[in-house]
Amino acid sequence: MASVSLKQVHKTFPNGFEAVKNIDLDVEDGEFVVFVGPSGCGKSTIIRMVAGQEMVTSGEIKINGKQLKEINPKELSMAMVLQNYALYPKLTVEENLAFGLEKRGYPKEEIEARSREVAADLHLADIYNKKPKSLSASQRQRVALGRALILKPDLLILDEPLAGLEKEIRESVVQSMAKKHAEIKNTILYVTHSVKEAKILASQIVVMKRGEVIQKGTYKELYYKPENAFVAEFINEPDINLIDGQYEVLEGRAYITTELGEFYIKLEQKEMEEIHKRKREVIVGIRPEDITLGKGREKDSVRFSKRIEGVLKEEESTLLTMRVANRSFNTLMRGEYKGKADAVEEFCVETDRIYVFDRKTKELILAESKLNIKPNQYCWKS
Structure with missing residues (x-):
């Protein structure tokens, strides 16, 4: 699977805004780490840097002990869902789900089985043959998530993957993701505003504020032993x-x-x-x-x-x-x-x-x- 290490990672944008301030964070192989905090606290910036979508201003990021900038993308089993869904408009839901597996040369039978399993978990079976332009925002979001989940990557990076979903579907998907992680045991970095999601999914929760990690721990540790009033309230x-x-x-x-x-x-x-x-x-x-x-x-x-x-x-x-x-x-x-x-x-x-x-x-x-x-x-x- 994958371990992730951030050492003194700092990110300043061209306008001078310090999004992340000297973060030290170690994510063990197989952990489900959920980042929470108010809007603009730096949680999305951190996972975008790990995904290689944002450059680090200073500090270092390592995956499996190797500097991120030295890793060939082909060496790393990683998938991500960021806030841009980027679906293939000419492909159906089924074809979008299967695309990554086809490129990796998986057998047709396995591709079909995985596609139908993910479609069932994400409530996509009834739109299996539709194309993105005819889908709702919630449906497009679930297709983008499914396209990442179907790969069963060593490292999965998810930025607010369930934010626009209807309540019942969202709760169902959260339970499904928890079950799948228990089976696959891959490493997941996950951003959300929902403490309820974090409680169900996370092996470790990282609470952030103004670009800094305020406290990290299990839900039980943060709930019973908050280090400050901000964590207790959040x-x-x-x-x-x-x-x-x-x-x-x-x-x-x-x-x-x-x-x-x-x-x-x-x-x-x-x-x-x-x-x-x-x-x-x-x-x-x-x-x-x-x-x-x-x-x-x-x-x-x-x-x-x-x-x-x-x-x-x-x-x-x-x-x-x-x-x-x-x-x-x-x-x-x-x-x-x-x-x-x-x-x-x-x-x-x-x-x-x-x-x-x-x-x-x-x-x-x-x-x-x-x-x-x-x-x-x-x-x-x-």
């Missing part, structure tokens, strides 16, 4: 709730005061010594799914009452919206909400579910160490 659907607060240590106890109430944090003496012995401005992060409708636990929790301003029923849950500190504040409950949209309800947030970030640097100060499966255990940064 790796969550719906967004994590962020409210201002301050913490202080009084008489050997740590307290975090917020608009919702006062969180009491249990810490060992050694951990207490690592905390600044003064007030500190912070941001408290509370995930919507970690807020309980009702009284919750009596101990180690903060209870508060708020008026419901919005109710949005989702597939297996309900999103409730309220106002806290003049900001929109959400809770995600399982099942259907039985109350009224303007009702005043009681909510509960357990202390071992909060995240605390420095208000100035936005870096993580405290989070429950859920990955160690030890309740009420915390990791601190001083």
Whole structure:
């Protein structure tokens, strides 16, 4: 298959815009790496440089230990789908899918079998004999994706390959891609704005902002141990709730005061010594799914009452919206909400579910160490 290495890779466009800033990144053979981040953060530029579509301003890119600029294209089993679909207009869907395999001299029977398999996976069977000019944008996008997938390349580079697809088809294709990657185990670099796609597909997620890698890890690592408020907010659907607060240590106890109430944090003496012995401005992060409708636990929790301003029923849950500190504040409950949209309800947030970030640097100060499966255990940064 293929490994990819980026060392101090920098890209500045002729207009002076720094799209990528000194990126160090190693992708192991067989990894499915998904790049996420806001528009213009550099994720598409990175994979275009790996694909050889953009020149590197400085730094080096290696594939299988060899400098990209020294690799003969015939040496590398690579396919890509960038934002220009580039279908052959005079060929049918079937012929577009089969084109790459025919050029590589595959047997007719295998070409036909692979073409029909990909067409079924991408919901193209009913347009198999049509030409691109008669297809919708979604259909053309799926044909371009199929033309890359059918090759089963060692390295597959995909830039927003599902962005324009209908919801049901998109979900089906995501599941199919996850299954195929588990079978083939090729290396995939994938750009998306969808955290849900990244959660399903990625073995590693790279979160980017302003041309830099902010954090890399599995979905579980990014969700439970975000290094800063940006990652915590980005790796969550719906967004994590962020409210201002301050913490202080009084008489050997740590307290975090917020608009919702006062969180009491249990810490060992050694951990207490690592905390600044003064007030500190912070941001408290509370995930919507970690807020309980009702009284919750009596101990180690903060209870508060708020008026419901919005109710949005989702597939297996309900999103409730309220106002806290003049900001929109959400809770995600399982099942259907039985109350009224303007009702005043009681909510509960357990202390071992909060995240605390420095208000100035936005870096993580405290989070429950859920990955160690030890309740009420915390990791601190001083």
